[in-house]
Structure formats: C-alpha cells, structure tokens
Amino acid sequence: MSKEILDNVKEYYGTVLQKSCDLKSDVCCTAKTRVMTKSAKEALALVHEDVDSRYYGCGLIVPECLEGMKILDLGSGAGKDSYVLSRLVGEQGHVTGIDMTDGQLDVARKYQQYHAGKFGFSKPNTDFVKGFIENLGAAGLADNQFDLIVSNCVVNLSPDKRAVLAEACRVLKEGEEFFFGDMYADRNQSEEIRQNKMLWCEGFGGSLWWEDLYKIAAEVGFSRPRLFAAAKINVTNAELEAIIGDSQFASVTYRLFKLPHTNEPVTEVVYNGGITDFEDSFKLDHEWTFNKGEAQVVSGEVATILKTSRFASKFTLTATDRQPAYNEVSRARIGLGALDF
Numbered sequence: 001m002s003k004e005i006l007d008n009v010k011e012y013y014g015t016v017l018q019k020s021c022d023l024k025s026d027v028c029c030t031a032k033t034r035v036m037t038k039s040a041k042e043a044l045a046l047v048h049e050d051v052d053s054r055y056y057g058c059g060l061i062v063p064e065c066l067e068g069m070k071i072l073d074l075g076s077g078a079g080k081d082s083y084v085l086s087r088l089v090g091e092q093g094h095v096t097g098i099d100m101t102d103g104q105l106d107v108a109r110k111y112q113q114y115h116a117g118k119f120g121f122s123k124p125n126t127d128f129v130k131g132f133i134e135n136l137g138a139a140g141l142a143d144n145q146f147d148l149i150v151s152n153c154v155v156n157l158s159p160d161k162r163a164v165l166a167e168a169c170r171v172l173k174e175g176e177e178f179f180f181g182d183m184y185a186d187r188n189q190s191e192e193i194r195q196n197k198m199l200w201c202e203g204f205g206g207s208l209w210w211e212d213l214y215k216i217a218a219e220v221g222f223s224r225p226r227l228f229a230a231a232k233i234n235v236t237n238a239e240l241e242a243i244i245g246d247s248q249f250a251s252v253t254y255r256l257f258k259l260p261h262t263n264e265p266v267t268e269v270v271y272n273g274g275i276t277d278f279e280d281s282f283k284l285d286h287e288w289t290f291n292k293g294e295a296q297v298v299s300g301e302v303a304t305i306l307k308t309s310r311f312a313s314k315f316t317l318t319a320t321d322r323q324p325a326y327n328e329v330s331r332a333r334i335g336l337g338a339l340d341f
C-alpha cells in the first residue's frame with residue numbers, strides 16, 4: 001500500500017480542505033441528480049451544520065430498507081452519511097464509521113450525543129473508529145459482521161482498491177450488499193494524472209476505469225456490479241482541467257452483493273410493497289424497477305438477490321418456465337456508456 005498516497009490524502013482531508021466548497025470539482029453537487037427520499041430529507045435537516053459543511057461525498061448514500069440494520073460506512077469523514085443513516089436504522093440499528101484522518105473523526109465524534117438527542121434516541125447508535133479501509137481487521141472488524149456497507153467518494157482515493165473490496169466482502173454478511181458512491185473514468189488514467197497530488201486527492205487520479213471494477217469485484221467474491229445512478233463530473237479548476245484533457249469522469253452509485261455460490265433459477269417475482277419511501281415502486285438498479293403487484297421474470301442472479309438479501313420479505317418468488325424480458329449481462333456491458341459518457 002502506498003504510504004505516500006495515504007499521507008497526502010490524510011493531509012488533504014485533515015487540513016487542506018475545510019468546507020465542501022473547497023473542492024475543485026462539482027462532485028458534491030452531483031447529489032442533485034438523485035431523488036432524495038422524504039425520510040432522508042427529514043434526517044438531513046437534523047444533521048449539525050459543522051458536519052454538513054464538511055461533506056466531501058458524491059451524492060448522499062441512502063439505500064432502502066434500513067430499519068434495524070448494522071451498517072459500516074467506509075471513509076465516513078465528518079459523518080454526514082453516517083448520521084443520516086443512523087436516524088434511518090432507528091434506535092435498534094447501528095452505524096460504524098471508519099476513517100484514517102483524525103481531523104475528520106474529531107468532528108464526527110463530537111456530535112454523537114447531539115444527533116442521538118435530535119433523533120429522540122436514548123443513547124448514540126453510532127461509533128467512529130480510526131483505521132484504514134484496506135485493513136478492516138486491524139481496526140477489529142470481524143468476518144460477516146455487517147448487514148450493509150456504504151461508502152461515499154472514498155474507494156477512488158485508495159491506492160489499493162482490491163484490498164478495500166476484499167475487506168468489504170469479508171466483513172459483510174452473505175446475501176447483503178456494499179452500496180457505494182464513487183468516481184469512475186472512461187479509461188485508465190495516464191501517469192501524469194495519477195502522479196498529480198491534487199488530482200489524486202480530489203478523486204480523479206485514483207478513479208478506476210469502470211470496466212476494472214467488474215474484474216476486481218469478481219476476483220474478491222462480489223456479484224457483478226449493479227449500476228444504480230450516475231452523473232458526469234465537471235472540473236472547475238483550469239489548471240487541473242488542462243492535465244485531465246479529454247478524460248471523462250462520473251460520480252456513480254453501484255451495488256455489489258455478496259451472494260451464495262449457487263444462483264436461483266430464472267424466477268417470476270412480485271414486489272408486495274412495504275419498503276419505506278418506496279411503497280409503489282422499488283428500483284434495484286438501472287435495469288430493474290419493480291412496481292407493486294406487477295409480476296416480472298428475472299435472471300437467476302436477481303432472484304438470488306431478492307431471495308437472500310434484506311429485501312426478501314418484500315417479494316413473492318415463484319418458479320417459472322418463462323425467460324426474462326432481456327439478456328441482463330449483455331445490457332450491463334453497455335454500463336456507463338449508456339448513461340452520461
């Protein structure tokens with residue numbers, strides 16, 4: 001693992017940046033391209049100003065069906081996503097944030113009691129631990145410990161993405177998912193971009209070519225990445241723009257599921273409703289949206305997700321001889337190309 005990169009990133013997020021607007025791109029504003037749920041909006045309104053103003057993510061990361069979940073937030077920073085999620089999991093749930101930068105952890109820890117009070121909880125349901133996301137074991141995180149893992153604009157900063165994904169897969173319970181927002185590129189980065197300290201710290205230098213994510217995910221034991229949302233990122237600094245040239249970047253939200261080794265067969269599924277904020281319709285990814293009461297034939301992998309994840313109690317699954325409406329895998333290869341690039 002490159003200590004120099006980690007030290008640069010620590011310095012950048014610990015001392016160089018003080019507020020969201022200090023970033024040199026509009027990455028934090030890509031959130032506006034996504035619909036925020038009523039519950040998330042209510043939670044966000046209660047987040048302390050000091051936490052909110054130190055937000056460096058790319059879109060608020062709020063998956064569905066959170067009640068009672070034990071969540072891990074990789075690179076939790078000042079804690080904005082962690083606190084929104086801590087309200088949504090409720091008093092019986094828990095959010096652990098992990099970050100390597102003391103300045104960020106200090107802000108997050110300072111407001112634990114404050115947020116518990118605002119949310120009407122008898123005690124905080126959060127903790128913020130110091131550590132590297134490439135080595136969660138060193139921070140004391142055990143195998144199959146979490147119901148859900150999230151992250152917001154952090155994986156791209158790591159010099160060792162394979163280690164991050166492998167560790168996330170290890171600490172996640174089977175059937176569940178790593179739901180994360182991150183920066184991706186339409187190509188491998190040139191050495192000039194990778195070696196530029198500010199471009200790395202802003203997330204551009206370490207952005208994976210999105211095709212590489214598919215390879216790494218498979219190698220470490222995750223299912224094929226499911227694209228949830230994407231928005232183009234604009235660099236707002238002329239000097240950095242000149243180095244980047246015509247490379248394109250996007251803020252992307254992916255779901256990676258840790259599934260059992262054998263898939264279900266092709267199956268007919270019906271969404272029965274019951275997911276908070278998504279009573280009428282639930283979007284799994286850009287390929288699959290399930291309207292309440294409507295039967296759809298899905299691939300074996302989607303059937304496995306719906307059978308083994310926290311969404312299981314919201315769906316009825318029935319064996320069928322029919323085939324899915326389209327070949328999922330060939331459509332997925334279009335990937336980001338179908339969206340903003």
Ligand SMILES: C[S@@+](CC[C@H](N)C(=O)[O-])C[C@H]1O[C@@H](n2cnc3c(N)ncnc32)[C@H](O)[C@@H]1O
Pocket residue numbers: 006009010013054055056057058074075076077078079080081098099100101104131132133134151152153154157158
């Ligand atoms: C772009 S900020 C995002 C913070 C937060 N998720 C948010 O949305 O505001 C990146 C954060 O990840 C942390 N970070 C970056 N690389 C890390 C690593 N390898 N291990 C642990 N934390 C890391 C930084 O310290 C910083 O707080």
